[in-house]
Amino acid sequence: MNLDNSFNAMVTGINGHSMTIGILGAPINNGNMGCLALTYSLLAMLEEIANDLGTVFTYYNFEGVGDPTKTHILCRNLGIEEERVKSFNIYPVESFLGLCHRPHKVFGTFSALKECDLFIDLTQGDSFADIYGDSVFNKNANGKLLVEKVLKKPLILGPQTYGPYQNKKNKEKAKRAIDKAALVIARDEASMQYVKYFTDKEVYTTTDLAFILPYKSGGLNRSTTVEHATTSEHFNIAVGVNVSGLLSKNKLETTPTEFHLKTDYDAYIEALLSWLINADYNVSIIPHVVADYEYGRLIAEKFPRVKLVEMYQNPMDIKSKISEFDIFIGARMHATIGAFSSGVATIPTAYSRKFNGLYESVEYPYIVDLLNSSTEENLEMTKMYIKDYVKLKVAAEKSMEHINLLERQTISLLKEQIVKC
Known part of the structure; x- marks a missing residue:
């Protein structure tokens, strides 16, 4: 599962070692362009941090079975070597039952999880809540707790919405995951205030990562020329x-x-x-x-x-x-x-x-x-x-103008936590 020697030779790493970042809740193989926008934006931001630190990151994405075509499209658009982006299926592992009763099916994923130096979780931006049902909430929350309590690895909860939690048990589970996180970032003030109601964890407020998603302007927007149209x-x-x-x-x-x-x-x-x-x-x-x-x-x-x-x-x-x-x-x-x-x-x-x-x-x-x-x-x-x-x-x-400042704050927070690892 390690990269080959020729590729490892180009990875200088931080403090003399290479870094593998586990990605949760930010899919590559998904039909929802909003979820993909978060993934693309996160990796673009991490690539900027890596360049600033003079290193190269490897990304293990725990979203399910990888689609080489979609991984290729992402890497081509962001200028990332494809051998640095790998996908693994976390779902049999995060259920805990799969971990206990089907170890032969989850060994590869669990080994990949252990290789990661730290994890960043975006929970698809708004799915760390129970508005989409208890099953979706539990799948996302269990993955966080697996990283924090079983693997004991640092988990960054990246910019996202927290809650609402209509079920009391869901709120308690969310609190456990938030309290254990190495860094918690909300993408809006309302989420930060909401978390304050049930935990003392420090929460930073920035904004949604997708605001910085790269694109090519078509140059066809006419809003500045048509002001009072009949x-x-x-x-x-x-x-x-x-x-x-x-x-x-x-x-x-x-x-x-x-x-x-x-x-x-x-x-x-x-x-x-x-x-x-x-x-x-x-x-x-x-x-x-x-x-x-x-x-x-x-x-x-x-x-x-x-x-x-x-x-x-x-x-x-x-x-x-x-x-x-x-x-x-x-x-x-x-x-x-x-x-x-x-x-x-x-x-x-x-x-x-x-x-x-x-x-x-x-x-x-x-x-x-x-x-x-x-x-x-x-x-x-x-x-x-x-x-x-x-x-x-x-x-x-x-x-x-304000959003651009908030995005720079996100980069600073992530970079500080990465350097600690």
């Missing part, structure tokens, strides 16, 4: 709408949910698209998860004037596509982050407090609250934001 000019304004297969009544995404929207999401989307089309905006549907594409295909059949963009294979390409729009309306948080950080006027349609907490932390108030506001209220608010989209673009650009 209806006849609206077709010059490109609007991207990210529809969510998670929120549709058809439940095209199988992820379990423990939240209830006050907004009728399907009715909201159809009314919004009807208004945009009647006002002659140039509208495209942008999927960010495979289920979004399926839902978008159904929507496009009802609205022939709406263009359905094909599903992209990596987050850098989809962010590059999103950067071409003037306005972006999205229910996938990382799709909105891609728009926001590429200079597009962004309208997040929030289904959980992860949206509100994140955007409040960067002083961006232009959010549509699907949880707590009615369909009619949200439709009117969205129309108002669309009409004032230049103001939203300016606000996003101002917020990005």
